[in-house]
Amino acid sequence: MTFPYDRALVTGGSGGVGLALAAELLRRGCTRVALCGRDPDRLARARRVLGTDVLTVRCDVAAPDDRSRLVAVLQREWGGLDLLVNNAAIQQEIDHLAGPTRRALQSVPEEIGTNLTAPVLLTLQTLPMLLAADRAAVVNIGSGLALAPKRAAPVYCATKAALSTYTRALRYQLQDAGSRVRAVEVVLPLIDTDMTRGRGSRKISPESAARTIADGLAGGRSEIYVGRARLLPFLMRIAPSVPRRMLRAG
DSSP states (O other): OOOSOOEEEEETTTSHHHHHHHHHHHHTTOSEEEEEESOHHHHHHHHHHHOTTSEEEEOOTTSHHHHHHHHHHHHHHHSOOSEEEEOOOOOOOOOGGGOSOHHHHHHHHHHHIIIIIHHHHHHHHHHHHHHHSSSEEEEEEEEGGGTSOOTTOHHHHHHHHHHHHHHHHHHHHHHHTTOSEEEEEEEEOOBOSSTTTTSOSSOBOHHHHHHHHHHHHHTTOSEEEOGGGGGHHHHHHHOTHHHHHHHTTO
């Protein structure tokens, strides 16, 4: 089966699931893959791993000027885009009962800005290119914590829940307009990445997650549940207290 997309942007692509997905897209035949991230050294390492043909752009997706520059680079280099993967995210474990500490007051807008505001605005900014493509997709990387949150990271869980709702509403708009652009939600379990170091157990590898995501995109799926997250829709229907209890402690 020929992979349906060729020009792909993966945000937060310098490591973890983003880097693994970029490698998988290249393996599936994408000839133009771009990564963006905040750390130029990590981006340089990713480019060495993936090959010099990969386009890397230093970009904080939560910064309006950086996003605009990123979109301009894609337009100039490729003349368009087929696949936007909103993967960049941060997670802060904050005890809200400790009060309005400096760290808490700083982390809340950072998490919301990176995990929710940025993917929504980047989607808006790239939609003209996506709409002009023969077929295209917006892929929002979500989490099982959107359905059953953990107590230690309430803002992270809330942003993933909001991103899930946004993805579905965007899908409705695209479908009702007869657009060839698809809105896809990926629901991840616990992945073995820098973000989850020291947290949880029974993690799956970023490479395994990337293969499942690419399979779902190739198969035209609108919702892609990865690993143990596949059980969540069923459990939330028949016994929602079970996954909530399981994931509460993270």
